Amino acid sequence: MSVQKYSISGRPRPTGSKVDLYVWWAVRLSSLALFVLALAHFTMTHFVFDPGDQSAEWVRQTRWNSVALRALDWGMLMAVLVHGFLGMRTVLQDYVPSRVRSLSLGALYLLALILFVLGTQVVIALPFD
Amino acid sequence: MSRGTGPLASPQKLRNYPSYRGGEGMAAWAFHRISGIGVWLFIILHIIDIWLIGVNPELYDYLGQIYSSPPGRVMETLLGAALFYHALNGMRIVVMDFWPALTVYHRQMWRIVWIVFFAIGLPGAYIILKPIWEAVG
Ligand code: HEM
Ligand code: HEM
Numbered sequence: 366m367s368v369q370k371y372s373i374s375g376r377p378r379p380t381g382s383k384v385d386l387y388v389w390w391a392v393r394l395s396s397l398a399l400f401v402l403a404l405a406h407f408t409m410t411h412f413v414f415d416p417g418d419q420s421a422e423w424v425r426q427t428r429w430n431s432v433a434l435r436a437l438d439w440g441m442l443m444a445v446l447v448h449g450f451l452g453m454r455t456v457l458q459d460y461v462p463s464r465v466r467s468l469s470l471g472a473l474y475l476l477a478l479i480l481f482v483l484g485t486q487v488v489i490a491l492p493f494d
Numbered sequence: 495m496s497r498g499t500g501p502l503a504s505p506q507k508l509r510n511y512p513s514y515r516g517g518e519g520m521a522a523w524a525f526h527r528i529s530g531i532g533v534w535l536f537i538i539l540h541i542i543d544i545w546l547i548g549v550n551p552e553l554y555d556y557l558g559q560i561y562s563s564p565p566g567r568v569m570e571t572l573l574g575a576a577l578f579y580h581a582l583n584g585m586r587i588v589v590m591d592f593w594p595a596l597t598v599y600h601r602q603m604w605r606i607v608w609i610v611f612f613a614i615g616l617p618g619a620y621i622i623l624k625p626i627w628e629a630v631g
Contacts, residue, residue, distance in 0.1 A: 373519035373600045375526065375587040393591060396584050404581055407574055411622050416570065417562035421551030442541070449534040456531060480538065483545040491548045 376455065388451050395448035402441040425491060435488050442484045450477040518604050526583050529576035536573055564626045571619045578615055582607040 371377075379385035410416065429435050453473055461469045546554035560566045586603045590596055596603070 371523050373522075373590070373597060375523060375591070378591065393588050396588060400581050400585060403577060407577060411570065411574065412618065415562065415625065416558060416566070417625065419558060421547045421554045421558075424547055445537055449530075449537055452530050453534055456527065476538070480541045484541045487545045487548040 388454065391447055392451050392455075395444045395451075398440070398444040399448055402437070402444060406438075406441060426494060429488075429491055430494055439485065439488045442481075442488070446477055446481055446484075450474070518601055522583055522586075522604055522607075526580060526587070529580040532576045533573065533580060562625070567623055567626055571622050574618060574622065575611075575615060578618075579607070579611055582610055 376389065379389050410419065429438075450473060454470060457469050457473060458466065543554060543557050546557070561570065583604075586600070586607055589603070590600060
């Protein structure tokens with residue numbers, strides 16, 4: 366359990382476990398989506414608008430009054446959940462002792478599921494004008 | 495050639511890496527991991543705060559005031575820095591994973607990451623932080 370399994374760039378493509386290989390691909394493909402979506406989102410929320418403008422009412426009326434923007438935000442939600450939680454899976458596997466590893470991974474996936482439900486609920490249920 | 499079996503991934507070379515070439519690769523990796531965990535922590539808070547728009551808009555607006563307060567803006571600047579470094583270095587990783595031949599330029603790419611980081615990040619930080627002194631002055 367040390368950095369020796371990492372190379373100059375990052376985690377080498379796993380060759381042993383099929384699951385690890387799929388995770389490796391999912392982290393990389395979702396990162397391409399996030400590069401566009403998350404940086405565009407940060408640009409919108411800080412350079413185009415300002416956190417001071419973004420009241421709940423404002424978000425509902427100007428941002429989320431469009432199905433397309435809600436869909437885009439939901440897509441970003443999916444990408445960030447896949448990427449962030451599979452990324453944290455690798456981190457936990459590196460540091461958590463094997464005795465409590467499956468417990469901690471279970472907690473990680475449960476948290477991802479809860480955030481999936483909350484994030485999806487608000488996109489769908491928030492009323493349009 | 496899959497990188498898992500390539501010369502760069504051989505345990506012997508990796509163990510020697512920090513001494514025979516300097517530590518950029520190691521620093522790049524450590525910063526990438528720390529920034530990834532940091533942004534992940536923010537995302538937990540952020541999905542909950544956006545959920546509040548539906549269930550408790552007053553509480554959301556209250557949190558929004560914290561976001562736009564001076565300490566909130568400092569935190570967002572740090573969040574933006576973590577996200578931006580992670581995004582740029584992440585692209586560097588993906589480029590080398592998909593085109594292993596480019597791995598020989600890993601150091602140049604790491605330098606490009608920092609140039610872009612500061613060239614775009616410093617003006618960005620200025621825009622985020624500006625309201626702090628404009629409100630006072
Ligand atoms: C903005 C575009 C992003 C890009 C291009 C990107 C790219 C990457 C890549 C390529 C990896 C794999 C590193 C490796 O295997 O060595 C990774 C890992 C990770 N990412 Fe991202 N990422 C992005 C956004 C995010 C966001 C928004 C989060 C937070 C939710 C995040 C959290 C993580 C975590 C926790 C890891 C695991 C770190 C590790 O294993 O050392 N990333 N990222
Ligand atoms: C402090 C910085 C940030 C602020 C002030 C902010 C603000 C907002 C706001 C106002 C919304 C509502 C919809 C919209 O306007 O698009 C939103 C949604 C969202 N943001 Fe951010 N954002 C920030 C950073 C981030 C980062 C770094 C990510 C990482 C990818 C992110 C991911 C999301 C996602 C996934 C949604 C949709 C949530 C859902 O569908 O339930 N945000 N954000």
